[in-house]
Structure formats: C-alpha cells, structure tokens
Amino acid sequence: MARTPKKTKKPAHSNRKFIVGFWTLFGIGILVSIFIFLLAGWGAFGKMPSFDELENPETNLATEIFSSDGETLGKYYSENRTPIKYDDLPEHLVQALVATEDERFYQHAGIDAKGTVRAAVYLGTRGGASTITQQLAKQLFTEDVAQNNVERVFQKVKEWVISTRLERQYTKEEIITMYFNKYDFIYQAVGIRSASKIYFDKEPRDLKIEESAVLVGMLKNSALYNPMRRPEMVKDRRNQVFEQMNRNGFLSEQEMDSLQKLPMKIEFTPEGHDEGMATYFRAYLQKFMRNWIEENPKPDGSEYSLFRDGLKIYTSLDSKMQEYAEDAVTKHISHIQKEFDRQNENNSTAPFRDIDKSEVESLVESAMQRSARWNKMEAQGKSEEEIRNSFTEDAEMRVFSWKGTIDTVMTPRDSILYYKSFLQAGMMSMVPQTGEVKAWVGGTNFKHFKYDHVKQGKRQVGSTFKPFVYATAIDQLKFSPCDTLPRARFTIEAGKHGNQKDWSPKNAGNDGYEGMISLKEALAKSVNTVTARLIDKTGPGPVIDLAKKLGVDVSNIPKVPSIALGTADLSLFEMVSAFSTFANQGVYVKPVLVNRIEDKNGTVLYQHVPETRDVLSKEAAYVTTTLLEGVTQSGSGIRLRGTWAKGRQDYERAVTGYPYDFKNPIAGKTGTTQNQSDGWFIGMVPNLATGVWVGAEDRAVHFPGIRYGQGATMALPIWGMYMKDVYKNEDLKVSKDAFERPKNLSIEVNCDNYGANQNTNDSVPDELDF
Known part of the structure; x- marks a missing residue:
C-alpha cells in the first residue's frame, strides 16, 4: 500500500505580504479618513463654524409683538421664528421626535454607527442614517445643496464633524430644542412655536399628542407632508409616528390604536404681515420701531434688525378689546355697505355724488397714476400711452368683497371704481x-x-x-x-x-x-x-x-x-x-x-x-x-x-x-x-x-x-x-x-x-x- 505523501506547511512568510498589505491598506484608509475629517474641520470643503458660532449659532429670529394681556398680536420677520426653551416642549413631542427621527439619540455622540452601516449596506432602503444632531448641523451650517454624489459625500463629512462638535458643546436637551426652533414647517412657520400657532393656534406646551405627531411627521419633508394640501397623506404619516412611539415603548398597543383612529384636525391660523389681529396697528408700529432703531444703536454701534434680532415689543393693546373693536367694525360696515350699494343702483356717477363726469375722470386719473400698476410699468420704460391702454384691458384678478375674496375679470380702471365704492x-x-x-x-x-x-x-x-x-x-x-x-x-x-x-x-x-x-x-x-x-x-x-x-x-x-x-x-x-x-x-x-x-x-x-x-x-x-x-x-x-x-x-x-x-x-x-x-x-x-x-x-x-x-x-x-x-x-x-x-x-x-x-x-x- 502506497503511503500518502505528507503535506508540507507553507512558510509563514508566504502570507505575510497579504497580511501586511491588508493592514497597510486599512491603516491608510484610517489615516485618509482622519485626514479627510481634519480637512473638513479646517474648512477645506467649505466654511466651518467657529467656536463662537457654535456657542451662538446665527439664526433669523422674528420680532414678536405682545398685547398688554400677554397675547401675541403678530411678528416682524424675514423668517417667522420665535425660539422657545426645552421646558416649553411637551414630553410627548420630544418622545415622538426621538422615536421617529433618531431612536438611539441618547446613546450616540452625534453619529449613529449602527444606522450608518445599515444605510450603507442597504443603500438607504431601510432608513437613513442622519441623526437629529446631523440634521441640526445641516440646517445650521451647511447651506449649499450638493450637486452630485461627490459633493454629497463631502457634505456628509462636514455634517459628521459639526455633529460631534455640537454634541461636545450642547446637552441633548439643547440639541433637541435647537432642532425644533430651526426647522421650517412651511407657510412661514419656522420653528416649533410658529408651527404650533399657525397649524393649531396654540402654544407648543398646549399641544395634544396627536397634534405633536402631525408636526413631527412633517419633519420628514414639510412640503410633501403639507396638512393643507395632502391631509390624508399627513394623517397616514402621523399614524406612522404613533407606530414608532409604540415600537420605542412610549405608547402601548391600545393607546396607539386609539390615537390612530382620531380624525386629524387643523386650525390654520396664518401669521402673514397682512393677516391676523391688529394689522393696521402693526403697520404703524413698524414705522415707530424704525425710528426707534435709528435713534438707539446696539452697544457696538450697529443697528438692531426688526426682522432678524428677535426683539420683544410689549404694547398697550388689549387683545380682547382689539377683537371686540375689529368685530364691531366688520359687522357694522358690512351691514351698512348693503344699504349704500342699494342707494347707488340708480346713481349715474356711482360711486360718486355731487360731481360731474369730468371730475369723476379726474379722480380716476389721479388713482391710476398713484397705482402700483402705473409705477411698475413706468419703471419698465413703458410709454404713457401703453400704460393708459393697460387700464382698459380685461385682466384676471382677485378682489375684496364682504362675502370673501372674489376671482373675477375686469379692467384695472373698473377695479379702481369698484374699490372706491367701499365704506x-x-x-x-x-x-x-x-x-x-x-x-x-x-x-x-x-x-x-x-x-x-x-x-x-x-x-x-x-x-x-x-x-x-x-x-x-x-x-x-x-x-x-x-x-x-x-x-x-x-x-x-x-x-x-x-x-x-x-x-x-x-x-x-x-x-x-x-x-x-x-x-x-x-x-x-x-x-x-x-x-x-x-x-x-x-x-x-x-x-x-x-x-x-x-x-x-x-x-x-x-x-x-x-x-x-x-x-x-x-x-x-x-x-x-x-x-x-x-x-x-x-x-x-x-x-x-x-x-x-x-x-x-x-x-x-x-x-x-x-x-x-x-x-x-x-x-x-x-x-x-x-x-x-x-x-x-x-x-x-x-x-x-x-x-x-x-x-x-x-x-x-x-x-x-x-x-x-x-x-x-x-x-x-x-x-x-x-x-x-x-x-x-x-x-x-x-x-x-x-x-x-x-x-x-x-x-x-x-x-x-x-x-x-x-x-x-x-x-x-x-x-x-x-x-x-x-x-x-x-x-x-x-x-x-x-x-x-x-x-x-x-x-x-x-x-x-x-x-x-x-x-x-x-x-x-x-x-x-x-
């Protein structure tokens, strides 16, 4: 019987080059990664925030106007943001945020390694890897939108670097507060306080859990999950938030089922400059504030910004008395306008009286020359004849009526007469x-x-x-x-x-x-x-x-x-x-x-x-x-x-x-x-x-x-x-x-x-x- 020849062992040095090569490449990868992070920290991929900027991140804060009884009358803003403190956030709002956007928020230091690996392996099909801190970093300090995958990688690196710095600089509660104060919920609702007021007409601390879930659901994409345009989609998203809260132990199965059956109720209260309470007063107050700002510079000599510095103006107006006054004016003028219109039905010079047609033309001419249409066309270099002709051409427009805004077609000249007829x-x-x-x-x-x-x-x-x-x-x-x-x-x-x-x-x-x-x-x-x-x-x-x-x-x-x-x-x-x-x-x-x-x-x-x-x-x-x-x-x-x-x-x-x-x-x-x-x-x-x-x-x-x-x-x-x-x-x-x-x-x-x-x-x- 022939003997099987013994296998000879390969010399140890025969695999050494592969082992050395692997660890060399791994080390180089680590060094390259460290170098990339260092480059990002030094600003090689774009401006990075300084220590002072991390201490005081630049945000546009709305100036808020308060009544004498503590109600918000309105705001002046470039972004309608009014910051609030963590203690003003209801517990269920914070729970909904963490459960939906960053389950391991309290365990990581700005970067969720497990989430990042999962996102890389499954190419993002099983959820993204951005933590709340990373999302805040992106909102605060990475304004430029990536145009391609390479730029997106570098931007992600910047977010990681800024996130770790934010985690060192702030507590978890402060990060959550900053995130809520920064997010744009659309309809000029920047920050959680504006969103609470605009979508539910209440302060954040008064939000119900189902209302908090709607706002947290919007964080995924506020333009897509728009309560005013896609209520059913927003309701489905709200119910997903409840599922996440149940998964993370914040809601029982029974509580989740009960909440998911609730109808979605939105009380839309826009806060535009033309809307809300005391609009005429706020317009006058704006002039008052401009004069005050001119006469009262900051300690460093610069001017306060009425639209970005988050001033608080405490006025003498009483919100209830203002409400009663506006109601009284609306009720009476809308009522007496009907009689006024009736008495003008057979008036050949309506809405004018006691003047001849030449005087009517003079009043209309004056109104035309003061109009925004005339000024705009004049600035565009249009001739006077072209401008005058435009006032006699039919145009689609939205006009005021006591029954609500009307979509109609009329000439600009006729619209002048129409508006002059109102008391x-x-x-x-x-x-x-x-x-x-x-x-x-x-x-x-x-x-x-x-x-x-x-x-x-x-x-x-x-x-x-x-x-x-x-x-x-x-x-x-x-x-x-x-x-x-x-x-x-x-x-x-x-x-x-x-x-x-x-x-x-x-x-x-x-x-x-x-x-x-x-x-x-x-x-x-x-x-x-x-x-x-x-x-x-x-x-x-x-x-x-x-x-x-x-x-x-x-x-x-x-x-x-x-x-x-x-x-x-x-x-x-x-x-x-x-x-x-x-x-x-x-x-x-x-x-x-x-x-x-x-x-x-x-x-x-x-x-x-x-x-x-x-x-x-x-x-x-x-x-x-x-x-x-x-x-x-x-x-x-x-x-x-x-x-x-x-x-x-x-x-x-x-x-x-x-x-x-x-x-x-x-x-x-x-x-x-x-x-x-x-x-x-x-x-x-x-x-x-x-x-x-x-x-x-x-x-x-x-x-x-x-x-x-x-x-x-x-x-x-x-x-x-x-x-x-x-x-x-x-x-x-x-x-x-x-x-x-x-x-x-x-x-x-x-x-x-x-x-x-x-x-x-x-x-x-x-x-x-x-």
Whole structure:
C-alpha cells in the first residue's frame, strides 16, 4: 500500500505580504479618513463654524409683538421664528421626535454607527442614517445643496464633524430644542412655536399628542407632508409616528390604536404681515420701531434688525378689546355697505355724488397714476400711452368683497371704481388716565385697503370740534351748562376775527331760530348759531391754543370763526386723545403704544415714560364732560339709551346691534360733515375713551341724505357694539360709574337748581329728524 505523501506547511512568510498589505491598506484608509475629517474641520470643503458660532449659532429670529394681556398680536420677520426653551416642549413631542427621527439619540455622540452601516449596506432602503444632531448641523451650517454624489459625500463629512462638535458643546436637551426652533414647517412657520400657532393656534406646551405627531411627521419633508394640501397623506404619516412611539415603548398597543383612529384636525391660523389681529396697528408700529432703531444703536454701534434680532415689543393693546373693536367694525360696515350699494343702483356717477363726469375722470386719473400698476410699468420704460391702454384691458384678478375674496375679470380702471365704492372706518380706544391705546382699527381689511384711518388719515371733523369751543368758553368765561343763549341767526362781520367776509352759519335740519336754549341742550342738538356766539366771545385764537394743548396739530387750522363748526381736517388719533383730557380732569396724557422693548435675551432696551401736561382746570374739564353727557341724554347720541327710534323698524334694521340700552353715564359727541362725507362719534366713560370715523376713500363718495349719512348712523353703532362686548367682559374693569366731580365746584351743572328753561324730553333731536 502506497503511503500518502505528507503535506508540507507553507512558510509563514508566504502570507505575510497579504497580511501586511491588508493592514497597510486599512491603516491608510484610517489615516485618509482622519485626514479627510481634519480637512473638513479646517474648512477645506467649505466654511466651518467657529467656536463662537457654535456657542451662538446665527439664526433669523422674528420680532414678536405682545398685547398688554400677554397675547401675541403678530411678528416682524424675514423668517417667522420665535425660539422657545426645552421646558416649553411637551414630553410627548420630544418622545415622538426621538422615536421617529433618531431612536438611539441618547446613546450616540452625534453619529449613529449602527444606522450608518445599515444605510450603507442597504443603500438607504431601510432608513437613513442622519441623526437629529446631523440634521441640526445641516440646517445650521451647511447651506449649499450638493450637486452630485461627490459633493454629497463631502457634505456628509462636514455634517459628521459639526455633529460631534455640537454634541461636545450642547446637552441633548439643547440639541433637541435647537432642532425644533430651526426647522421650517412651511407657510412661514419656522420653528416649533410658529408651527404650533399657525397649524393649531396654540402654544407648543398646549399641544395634544396627536397634534405633536402631525408636526413631527412633517419633519420628514414639510412640503410633501403639507396638512393643507395632502391631509390624508399627513394623517397616514402621523399614524406612522404613533407606530414608532409604540415600537420605542412610549405608547402601548391600545393607546396607539386609539390615537390612530382620531380624525386629524387643523386650525390654520396664518401669521402673514397682512393677516391676523391688529394689522393696521402693526403697520404703524413698524414705522415707530424704525425710528426707534435709528435713534438707539446696539452697544457696538450697529443697528438692531426688526426682522432678524428677535426683539420683544410689549404694547398697550388689549387683545380682547382689539377683537371686540375689529368685530364691531366688520359687522357694522358690512351691514351698512348693503344699504349704500342699494342707494347707488340708480346713481349715474356711482360711486360718486355731487360731481360731474369730468371730475369723476379726474379722480380716476389721479388713482391710476398713484397705482402700483402705473409705477411698475413706468419703471419698465413703458410709454404713457401703453400704460393708459393697460387700464382698459380685461385682466384676471382677485378682489375684496364682504362675502370673501372674489376671482373675477375686469379692467384695472373698473377695479379702481369698484374699490372706491367701499365704506371705510377707523376706530381707536384709549385709557384717559394712562394714555394706553387699547384698540386700533385702521380700516376694514388690511390686505386690500392699506390706508390707516386712525393716524394716517385726516378728515373734516364736523361737530366733534364743538366741545373745544365750549371748553374754551367755560375755562375763560366760566359758563355753566345751564346758561342760555339765543337760537337766533347770528353774523360775525368781516374783519372781526380775521374772517374776510361775513359769516352767518345756519342750523341743521329743522332746528329753528326762536327762543333761548341752554348750552347743554345746544351742544346735544349741535345748534350752530350758539357755537358761533361762543367763538365770537372767546375768539378763534384761544380755541386753537386749547386744541394744540390737547395734542391736535393746528398748523393748518386758520384763525377764523368758521373753525367752530369743524372745518378742520384732523386724525382720529388726535381727536380721541384730545377728548380723553376731559375725562382725565383736564390732564392731557400722550397716547402710549409701546410700554417696553426687550432684546432676545430679555434685556430691557426701552421703557415708556409717560408724557403729561395740565391743560384745563378740573372744574372746566368736568363741566365740559357734563355738557357731553347731554349728547347721550337728549341729543344725537340718545339711541345709546335704547329709548329712541321705537316704531322706526326700517331704521332699526339698518343699525346692527340696536338697541344698546346703556344705563351708565356716557359723555360723547357725534359729527357729520358737509354732504355726509364723514360720520364721527367719540364717546367716553370714566376710564375709557373711544372714537369712530366712517366714510369713503373720496369725499365725493357718500350717502345722498342725512338719514344714513350722519355720524349717529354711520359711526355710533360701532361704538355701541364695541362697548356692549367690553362691558360683558368683567375682567376688563371698564367703569360704569359717574365721572368724578371735583371738590368745591363753583359752576352749577344741575340745571334744575339753576332754574334754566331746559328742554329735557326724549323727542328726536332736530339734527336727526328724518
């Protein structure tokens, strides 16, 4: 039997070259990897953050506007981001994030080795490898999008390097907070706080678990998982989040099943600059802030950014009072607009009145030249003829209506006429004692009508100017509300008070010229001849001086007697602050809009200091207020009492909110200007003064008659509806008490004691006789 030859062992050195080669290549690979990471850290593949940048990552933070009761009124931003702290995040939101985006978040140091190997082996088909920290690194410091696979590899390396640095620099809780604060949830919802407010109208801490799951589901791709466009897809994604939470022990099987059956409810509340609460106020506040920023640089000399520095502006507005004011304006103007449109149906020059067609063309021409279309085409080098022709060509457009935005086709010229047909309103409410502005409504719809009718607009004030004449007479001559003057016609001759010709005012409506009338009744019924007699006694100069002390811009008010009837153009802002002085015992307080400004860290940058001055004696202010109370007792404001207009069903239907049935003392004054172009009402209770103006953009757009065109019909109902809501909310503590009577009052205000022959019945005031 042949013997099997023995196998000879290969010499050990025969495999050595393979072993050495393997470990050499492995070592080179390690060294190359280390070198690549070093190159990335040195910035060879693009800018890397410095230590300071890691400490304070640059983000665009929205400036937030707060009401006096702590509600967010709006924001100024380039990115709508308002950062919050980890303690403000509900536990289920954090659990949903970790379970869905990074299961081993608390075990790794920025890079998930297991996830990376899995992603490499299965080419990403079984989930990606990006940790929460890597995703944050990408958002913070790697802005450039990779164009190819090579760039993507280098970008990934950068993310890994930054992730490890972030993990060394921050706690896990801080990383989660930064991630939530940075992510863009679309619809201008940058960061979890904006997303919570925009999609669910609540703070993050108040989110329900099913709402948290929707937001975490959007983290995969917010454009794809868009709740407003793909609700079913978003719901499915939400349910996947619940499955991940169950898999990671945050939800039981039963809890998961129960939550997955819930409907998805979105309460979409956009926070665009044209949307939300107090839009007109926010537009004015932006101008205020620009001026403040110019005058108050940072410690290093640079300027604060209103849109990126995360300032906090604490305003005087009350969110509830602002809500009531906006509701009152919307309800009344939308209602009275129907009557306005009805009365224009047979008007050949609609929406204008009392002007010929050449004047109509002049108004349209002016509007065309001020329009954005004209300016844009002019900037493009278009000829005037081309621009004019474009205004007569049909175009698709979205226009405002009280039933919602309408998609239509019309010429730009017709759209100008369309928009001019709408009635507008301005409303402002403030506390006389502090000057705090509590409500500011500059118009009916900021998106479509940008013009602010509180401070920007100035219109003829009509009879609301008369209290300044009466107050001057009381202060100078110690008149009592019970003193009487003749109703008779009265003429101030040319040259007496600077007037160039004789001035003989007429009384309104059916008010006669016979007999005597008390000052209280004369103001209540707006008797023009009595006001003329008073300014003849005081002279126009002292009246203008008083108006100036009351905060009115008098630069364009001529020193002539006719100003007594309200020929001056003034803003609602000026009128409300002036009237407030009467309620504040003769002390003028400059209106307050901003109480405090803080930087993003809470450092106070601005603190309001009240500006006050004595204007009238307590006695003169109280007597003037008593006169104004007569307006709501027997004058043009009597409908606030709910005791007038019974039986006038057609009128009652025209006034939303009637009857108001107020029982408490109210001082106020209506105003109606020539041709019913402007309607005013300013009303006061001891701790709140509120003014309303109603009219159209052009004075030639107005009601044809006094029935609907007077201040008591156009403006007063807004005041009534607003105050009814204000009084229902007892937390606002708006007074129903009498105005404070000064001690040792020397002027008699009780006309029963005075013995004046005063008409105190509740008949329809002559000014309002239909």
